[in-house]
Amino acid sequence: MEEKKRLGYRVVGTIKGVKGECNAGHKAGDRIELSAHQTGGLCGFLYHDVFPYVLMLQFGGGFPAEWGDPDVVNLECMDKTNLVAIELRRVRE
Numbered sequence: 363m364e365e366k367k368r369l370g371y372r373v374v375g376t377i378k379g380v381k382g383e384c385n386a387g388h389k390a391g392d393r394i395e396l397s398a399h400q401t402g403g404l405c406g407f408l409y410h411d412v413f414p415y416v417l418m419l420q421f422g423g424g425f426p427a428e429w430g431d432p433d434v435v436n437l438e439c440m441d442k443t444n445l446v447a448i449e450l451r452r453v454r455e
Contacts, residue, residue, distance in 0.1 A: 368397075369398070369399075369420070369421075370397075370398075370420040370421045370422065371419060371420055371422070371452045371453060371454060371455075372395060372397075372420075372452070372453040372455065373395070373396045373397060373419045373420050373450055373451070373452055374393055374394070374395055374396070374450075374453055375394045375395075375402070375404065375412065375448045375449065375450050375451075375453050376391070376392070376393050376394075376448065376449045376451070377389060377390055377391060377392040377393075377394075377423075377446060377448055378436065378447040378448060378449050379391070379445075379446075379447045380389060380444070380445070380446050380447075381419070381443075381444065381445040381446075382444035382445065383427055383444055384439075384444055384446050385403070385408075385441075385444065386404075386405035386408070388396070388404075388405065388408075388446050395433060396409075396412070396416045396450070397416065397420055398416065398417055398421075400421055404428050405439070405446075407439060407440055407441065408439040408440075408446060408448065410436075411437060411438075411439060411440060411448070412437050412448060414430050414440070415435050415437065415450055416450060417453075418435075419433065419435070419450055419452040420452070433451060433452040433454065434449060434450065434451050434452075435448075435449070435450050436448070436450075437450065437451050
């Protein structure tokens with residue numbers, strides 16, 4: 363199979379914590395490479411929530427520097443009983 367050229371920056375998600383039990387099996391410390399075209403095995407519900415931020419980081423957008431690191435965003439899934447917290451980080455190579 364032909365390897366496709368990466369578009370934009372790499373975006374890596376790191377599971378920072380799980381409150382309760384994640385039905386998709388995500389655990390603190392898991393690292394997942396994400397992109398506009400690849401879910402990296404991330405739960406569909408969580409991928410739905412983080413997708414706009416993955417696009418932003420992948421294609422060069424960011425938050426103002428005054429808000430913190432423009433290459434990083436921390437998010438949580440919609441299941442507040444079994445909450446999964448994830449950090450998305452743009453990798454500038």
